[in-house]
Structure formats: C-alpha cells, structure tokens
Amino acid sequence: xxxxxxxxxxxxxxxxxxxxxxxxxxxxxxxxxxxxxxxxxxxxxxxxxxxxxxxxxxxxxxxxxxxxxxxxxxxxxxxxxxxxxxxxxxxxxxxxxxxxxxxxxxxxxxxxxxxxxxxxxxxxxxxxxxxxxxxxxxxxxxxxxxxxxxxxxxxxxxxxxxxxxxxxxxxxxxxxxxxxxxxxxxxxxxxxxxxxxxxxxxxxxxxxxxxxxxxxxxxxxxxxxxxxxxxxxxxxxxxxxxxxxxxxxxxxxxxxxxxxxxxxxxxxxxxxxxxxxxxxxxxxxxxxxxxxxxxxxxxxxxxxxxxxxxxxxxxxxxxxxxxxxxxxxxxxxxxxxxxxxxxxxxxxxxxxxxxxxxxxxxxxxxxxxxxxxx
Amino acid sequence: xxxxxxxxxxxxxxxxxxxxxxxxxxxxxxxxxxxxxxxxxxxxxxxxxxxxxxxxxxxxxxxxxxxxxxxxxxxxxxxxxxxxxxxxxxxxxxxxxxxxxxxxxxxxxxxxxxxxxxxxxxxxxxxxxxxxxxxxxxxxxxxxxxxxxxxxxxxxxxxxxxxxxxxxxxxxxxxxxxxxxxxxxxxxxxxxxxxxxxxxxxxxxxxxxxxxxxxxxxxxxxxxxxxxxxxxxxxxxxxxxxxxxxxxxxxxxxxxxxxxxxxxxxxxxxxxxxxxxxxxxxxxxxxxxxxxxxxxxxxxxxxxxxxxxxxxxxxxxxxxxxxxxxxxxxxxxxxxxxxxxxxxxxxxxxxxxxxxxxxxxxxxxxxxxxxxxx
Numbered sequence: 001x002x003x004x005x006x007x008x009x010x011x012x013x014x015x016x017x018x019x020x021x022x023x024x025x026x027x028x029x030x031x032x033x034x035x036x037x038x039x040x041x042x043x044x045x046x047x048x049x050x051x052x053x054x055x056x057x058x059x060x061x062x063x064x065x066x067x068x069x070x071x072x073x074x075x076x077x078x079x080x081x082x083x084x085x086x087x088x089x090x091x092x093x094x095x096x097x098x099x100x101x102x103x104x105x106x107x108x109x110x111x112x113x114x115x116x117x118x119x120x121x122x123x124x125x126x127x128x129x130x131x132x133x134x135x136x137x138x139x140x141x142x143x144x145x146x147x148x149x150x151x152x153x154x155x156x157x158x159x160x161x162x163x164x165x166x167x168x169x170x171x172x173x174x175x176x177x178x179x180x181x182x183x184x185x186x187x188x189x190x191x192x193x194x195x196x197x198x199x200x201x202x203x204x205x206x207x208x209x210x211x212x213x214x215x216x217x218x219x220x221x222x223x224x225x226x227x228x229x230x231x232x233x234x235x236x237x238x239x240x241x242x243x244x245x246x247x248x249x250x251x252x253x254x255x256x257x258x259x260x261x262x263x264x265x266x267x268x269x270x271x272x273x274x275x276x277x278x279x280x281x282x283x284x285x286x287x288x289x290x291x292x293x294x295x296x297x298x299x300x301x302x303x304x305x306x307x308x309x310x311x312x313x314x315x316x317x318x319x320x321x322x323x324x325x326x327x328x329x330x331x332x333x334x335x336x337x338x339x340x341x342x343x344x345x346x347x348x349x350x351x352x353x354x355x356x357x358x359x360x361x362x363x364x365x366x367x368x369x370x371x372x373x374x
Numbered sequence: 375x376x377x378x379x380x381x382x383x384x385x386x387x388x389x390x391x392x393x394x395x396x397x398x399x400x401x402x403x404x405x406x407x408x409x410x411x412x413x414x415x416x417x418x419x420x421x422x423x424x425x426x427x428x429x430x431x432x433x434x435x436x437x438x439x440x441x442x443x444x445x446x447x448x449x450x451x452x453x454x455x456x457x458x459x460x461x462x463x464x465x466x467x468x469x470x471x472x473x474x475x476x477x478x479x480x481x482x483x484x485x486x487x488x489x490x491x492x493x494x495x496x497x498x499x500x501x502x503x504x505x506x507x508x509x510x511x512x513x514x515x516x517x518x519x520x521x522x523x524x525x526x527x528x529x530x531x532x533x534x535x536x537x538x539x540x541x542x543x544x545x546x547x548x549x550x551x552x553x554x555x556x557x558x559x560x561x562x563x564x565x566x567x568x569x570x571x572x573x574x575x576x577x578x579x580x581x582x583x584x585x586x587x588x589x590x591x592x593x594x595x596x597x598x599x600x601x602x603x604x605x606x607x608x609x610x611x612x613x614x615x616x617x618x619x620x621x622x623x624x625x626x627x628x629x630x631x632x633x634x635x636x637x638x639x640x641x642x643x644x645x646x647x648x649x650x651x652x653x654x655x656x657x658x659x660x661x662x663x664x665x666x667x668x669x670x671x672x673x674x675x676x677x678x679x680x681x682x683x684x685x686x687x688x689x690x691x692x693x694x695x696x697x698x699x700x701x702x703x704x705x706x707x708x709x710x711x712x713x714x715x716x717x718x719x720x721x722x723x724x725x726x727x728x729x730x731x732x733x734x735x736x737x738x739x740x741x742x743x744x745x746x747x748x
Contacts, residue, residue, distance in 0.1 A: 158682075159682070260673070260674075264673075273690075274690075279673070279676055279677040280677070281677065282673075282674055282677055285674060293671040293674065294669070294671075295668070295669030295670055295671035295673065296669055296670040296671075296673035297667040297668075297669035297670075299634070299638075299653070299656075299669065299670035299673070299683075300634075300656055300659060300667065301685075302653055302683060302684075302685040303653040303654070303655065303656055303685040303686065303687065304685065304687065305685060305687075306684070306685045306686065306687050306690050307684075307685050308532075308533070308682065308683070308684045308685070309673075309676060309682070309683040309684075310676075310680070310681075310682045310683075311675075311676040311677040311678065311679060311680045311681050311682070312677065312680065313677065313678065313679075313680050316647075316648075316680050
C-alpha cells in the first residue's frame with residue numbers, strides 16, 4: 001500500500017466561460033488516514049467523470065440553496081466530490097472484509113478514504129457493498145444516484161410521469177383505468193446518450209411511450225435505437241426544430257431535459273398544451289453558473305400552453321432510492337434494461353486531464369475512469 | 375341609434391419591439407348588424423384596456439397553440455378582441471329587456487354587436503346579465519375572467535396554491551390538519567397594482583399569507599398596502615433584489631408572476647426550495663412575441679431548488695368560473711375584497727389613442743375606457 005494519500009482539491013473559482021478541471025483543481029499529497037475501530041480504509045478503483053464535479057462548487061455570490069435539499073457544496077481548499085466504487089484495503093469492522101467492493105455515492109475526491117461502518121460520518125449511511133453479481137460499471141451506471149436512479153426517480157416526478165399514480169382519481173376511475181386503453185404519450189429526452197438519458201429512454205419505452213432523443217452525433221443517435229429510443233436527432237449536424245416537427249407531428253407530452261438553453265427552447269416549442277417538462281440538468285449552462293446565461297426563452301409557451309415545469313435534484317429523493325434500486329436491479333437482472341458506459345483506463349493523478357479530455361461529448365453512456373490497472 | 379356600426383380591425387402584423395395600437399389597428403365603418411328573432415343588439419358602454427388586445431393577435435411563424443386551450447386568435451382583417459360591458463339597445467328575446475347591462479367576456483371590438491339568447495354563437499354562452507347591485511366597474515374588475523377571476527383561479531392552480539386541497543393526504547392527515555397550525559407562507563406578486571395583482575393580494579392575505587408586491591412607482595406601492603399587501607417594492611426607483619432580501623429574508627414560497635423576464639429572474643432568486651411559481655402573464659415580453667426575447671434566466675434555480683413552474687391561462691379554466699364568480703361575489707358583498715380600477719372617459723373612435731396613452735403603466739388597478747358619456 002502507498003505510504004501517502006493523494007487528493008484533488010478545489011483551488012480556483014472558475015472565471016472563464018468553460019473552465020477546465022486542470023485550472024480549478026490541484027493534486028495534493030496528504031498523510032494516509034488512520035483506520036480506527038469500526039472503520040474501513042477504501043481505495044478508489046473506478047471514478048465517475050460527470051459535470052457534477054464542476055457544478056457543485058461553491059462560487060461566491062451564487063447561492064443556489066441546493067444545500068437545503070441535502071447537497072453539500074465544495075468550498076475552496078476542500079477536496080472535490082465524485083461518485084466512485086472502491087475496494088476495502090484494511091478493515092477494523094466485522095461488516096466488511098478485505099477486497100469487498102463498496103459504492104461511495106458522493107464522496108471526497110481522495111485516493112484513499114476511511115469510513116465508519118455505522119454510517120454516522122455520511123448522510124448516505126455506511127458504504128454500500130456492491131453485490132458479487134453486479135459489475136462495477138453497472139453499479140456506477142444503472143444503480144448509481146447520479147445516473148440510473150436519477151432517471152428512475154425523475155420519471156416518477158410529477159413532471160416526468162406519463163401515467164397518474166394508481167387510484168389517484170378515486171376507486172371508480174381506478175377501476176375504469178384498468179380496462180381503458182390510454183393514448184400513447186410522446187416523450188423527448190435531451191442528452192439522450194448521457195448517463196441519465198441512456199437509462200431514461202429504456203424506462204419510458206417500457207411504459208409504452210414513443211421516445212425521441214437528442215444527442216450530438218449521428219453515430220450516437222443510431223446507437224440510441226438500441227436503448228429504447230424510437231428515433232434520435234443529431235443536433236450538431238441536423239436541425240432539431242425541423243426534425244422534431246417531422247418525428248413528432250403529434251407534439252411532445254413529456255420532456256426530460258438534461259441540457260437547458262437552446263435545446264430546452266426548441267423542445268418546448270413542440271410541447272402539447274398541458275404538457276410537462278422535468279429539468280434534470282442544465283449541461284449547456286453548467287459552466288456558466290454566475291456568468292452569462294442564455295436562459296429559457298421558451299418560457300413564453302409555459303404560460304400560453306399551461307405547461308408545468310419541475311426541477312429535479314436526486315438529493316431531494318433519498319427516500320425513494322431503495323425502491324428505485326430494487327426496481328432497477330430487477331430490470332437489469334431480467335435484461336429489461338441494460339447499462340451504457342464508456343470506460344477509460346487511467347490513473348488517479350491523471351484525473352483532471354482525463355476529465356477535460358472526456359468532456360468533449362464524444363462518448364456514449366456514463367463516463368468512467370478505471371484506476372484498477374494503474 | 376347610429377345608422378352605421380364601427381369596429382377596430384387588426385390590419386398590420388407588429389414588427390417593432392413596442393408596437394402601438396394605432397399602428398396595428400384601423401377603425402372601419404360597417405353596416406349595422408341585423409337583429410333576428412331570439413337575438414339582442416348590444417352597444418358597448420365600457421371597454422377593458424388590457425395587453426390582451428395585443429397579445430392575442432395571430433402572428434406568422436409564432437404558433438403558441440393557445441387555440442387548443444380555447445383562446446381564439448385574431449386573424450388579420452378581423453376585428454380585435456376585448457372584454458366589455460354593454461347595454462341592450464334592441465331585444466327580440468324574452469330573456470333580455472331594453473337597458474339591461476350585459477358582460478361580453480371576450481368579444482369583437484365592435485361598437486354594436488348582436489348575440490343569440492341561447493349562447494350558441496359564443497363559447498362563453500349567452501351574454502351574462504350584470505346584477506343590479508354590481509357596478510359596471512366592479513363587474514369588469516373583480517368579476518371579469520381577465521382580472522379577478524384569473525386571480526382567483528390562478529391562486530387555486532397547483533402552482534399558485536398555498537394550502538393543499540382538503541383530505542388530499544388521506545383522512546388521517548385531514549383530521550390532523552384541522553388542529554395543526556401551519557407556518558405562514560410568503561407570497562410574491564409582480565404587477566401588483568394591475569388588474570390581477572390588486573385582487574390577488576387581497577385573496578392571499580385572506581389565506582393568512584405574508585404578501586409582497588412589485589409595482590412601478592412608490593406612489594402605487596403605498597396604495598397597495600390597502601389591497602392586502604404587507605409591503606411593496608417600486609422597481610423603477612428601488613433595487614428589487616435588495617428589497618426582497620430585506621422584506622423576505624425567510625424566502626418566497628409562492629410567486630405569482632405577471633411580468634416575466636427580469637422580475638421573474640429576481641423573484642426566482644429568492645424562492646425557497648420546493649417553492650412554486652405560477653406564470654399568469656409575461657407583460658414585459660408581450661410586445662416581443664416572435665422578436666427578441668429576454669428569457670427566464672432564473673430557470674437554473676428551478677432545477678437546483680426543485681421549484682415547480684406552472685403556466686396559467688384562464689381560458690383553460692372555464693369550468694371553475696361559476697365557483698369563482700360565486701366566491702368573489704360573496705367576498706365583494708361582505709367587503710372582504712374590494713375592486714381597483716382607473717376609469718378614463720373617452721369615445722369608441724378614440725380607443726386606439728387611449729390604449730397607447732394608458733399603457734404607460736401609470737395607472738392603478740384595471741384600466742377601463744368609459745364610453746357611456748360619449
């Protein structure tokens with residue numbers, strides 16, 4: 001085992017419009033943490049590369065109030081945050097043994113970390129053991145809060161839902177509902193080839209929806225047809241507005257947006273009256289937080305068509321996570337849903353460079369940095 | 375009675391960013407309509423001056439789909455639309471007598487019009503007789519779909535509501551709710567001195583809320599304290615952002631927005647997590663439909679704080695109107711709510727000039743053009 005620990009620290013408030021991880025973070029050497037009774041030492045073996053690492057930084061004069069929903073912001077001179085799977089290197093707990101794989105859902109960007117086996121040092125409880133039959137990639141895609149579980153919970157959000165909860169309209173309408181054929185709903189998903197989109201497409205397809213995705217390239221758009229999508233638009237080379245008019249002349253009923261700005265505007269233009277938009281992310285504006293913002297110009301349609309737009313943040317849905325895990329695990333086991341990931345081999349000290357290289361948008365599914373071979 | 379009829383017709387698609395009524399509409403002379411059996415002839419005596427007259431124009435390449443919610447767009451070379459009260463000048467119906475006052479909720483901008491007493495020529499049914507004890511000004515403020523009834527229904531929209539419907543959480547929570555003291559909600563209303571705002575302030579106050587308004591001038595802001603508002607901000611001379619921080623350090627729970635763009639952005643910045651925004655109007659962008667749009671830049675907070683933003687259009691709530699009228703009439707009778715209007719004397723042929731003069735934002739409450747003395 002290494003004699004010392006390392007961590008990526010948030011050292012510079014981003015001032016450019018598209019800051020690089022290499023400019024914001026700095027690698028620091030730290031003493032190895034001490035493993036006390038009832039604790040385990042974990043070494044990260046696979047790290048999720050996601051905009052999260054940049055979005056959740058504390059930026060002066062930009063209070064998003066997300067802390068109140070359970071998300072802790074990274075302060076200057078604190079380690080960055082990430083989702084990861086690690087391996088138990090030392091155990092002073094009866095609950096974990098050497099070599100166990102554990103999920104660290106929202107954790108410090110340190111190579112080694114210690115965790116109490118009673119979970120009292122984390123709002124997520126003790127590190128979750130990864131089941132033997134679940135691959136590390138699958139854990140960090142379909143079964144991770146930032147990907148598959150977000151897709152699952154956002155689809156069950158009032159603004160992401162394609163069907164009302166059972167018996168919400170009373171016993172009679174519940175009874176009627178069992179025998180009534182419901183009209184097919186049309187769903188639009190942006191960043192369809194991303195960590196959330198690749199799972200969301202499959203989940204909506206299972207609900208009987210017509211699912212349309214938006215992604216960067218035609219190559220990725222074609223791949224999406226294997227992930228629940230009926231059709232996909234390559235926005236970099238195709239006119240999203242024209243394509244939507246052709247692909248969904250009936251209009252969009254539910255829109256799961258991960259991108260914001262232009263794509264949110266164009267999607268909204270094609271919404272049906274009384275339609276619903278669930279905003280899961282604002283990837284296109286993530287780096288501009290506090291700087292110049294394009295905004296949601298399509299909001300004029302929100303009033304004119306009585307749309308409902310709901311924000312979704314998975315940290316506000318911790319109570320729903322156990323059911324989401326059970327449902328997703330069942331669908332994975334039965335083959336009803338499959339994970340999508342791009343795994344890059346690398347090292348812990350190469351993290352920032354890898355992040356910047358992987359953020360070009362050329363990858364498919366969740367982006368994972370594998371440290372196991374380094 | 376006049377030998378001929380007159381009407382204001384939509385003749386030019388607006389191309390400037392702030393078009394004047396005089397540029398878009400033209401006064402035309404028409405033959406007097408023929409009164410057939412079962413019909414009445416009505417002469418307008420008071421017309422509502424509202425942005426509606428401009429918003430609801432058919433503009434090429436700008437499909438708002440509002441028609442599907444029941445609102446009929448005005449085509450080029452059709453008469454404009456307005457809300458008005460008129461007087462029955464000729465009656466071939468047993469249901470109406472000469473001199474009856476009738477409400478025409480969304481009607482052609484003609485001096486004289488004929489209406490069937492069975493209502494088969496209007497989506498709003500037959501002209502509604504104004505009760506003897508209701509003044510014309512009160513009918514067109516508190517009891518009109520575009521003002522008081524919009525305020526009432528928007529407050530009962532899921533995104534405008536400050537309390538959940540009785541028993542929505544089941545019998546036990548309903549029982550508990552009867553005995554539980556609920557924390558006070560803070561409500562923000564923009565265009566507080568407008569037709570909707572002057573009523574909405576009083577309605578939210580009756581629900582026990584702390585109500586904060588935004589209007590143009592300090593003079594109007596002071597007047598608002600007589601219309602349910604606990605405090606009001608004069609945005610033209612005061613910093614809305616700073617004022618909100620001082621007046622509502624606890625944060626905003628419900629935001630009824632009639633203005634859009636900057637005021638919507640600033641209000642959203644002060645929203646509490648899981649807060650709700652009901653968009654009733656976009657007055658600041660109304661004249662820019664299809665042109666340059668500022669947009670909703672505060673939508674980044676919608677995701678970060680899990681806000682829900684709902685559009686409201688009264689034409690989608692026709693079923694709720696009878697209950698709204700009953701409730702509002704009761705509150706008016708008991709003095710619990712009072713109407714606010716600015717009445718200007720004028721003539722039918724002076725309509726466009728009066729509209730342009732009255733749109734400066736210097737008036738308080740609903741703007742009414744009285745033709746009775748012309």
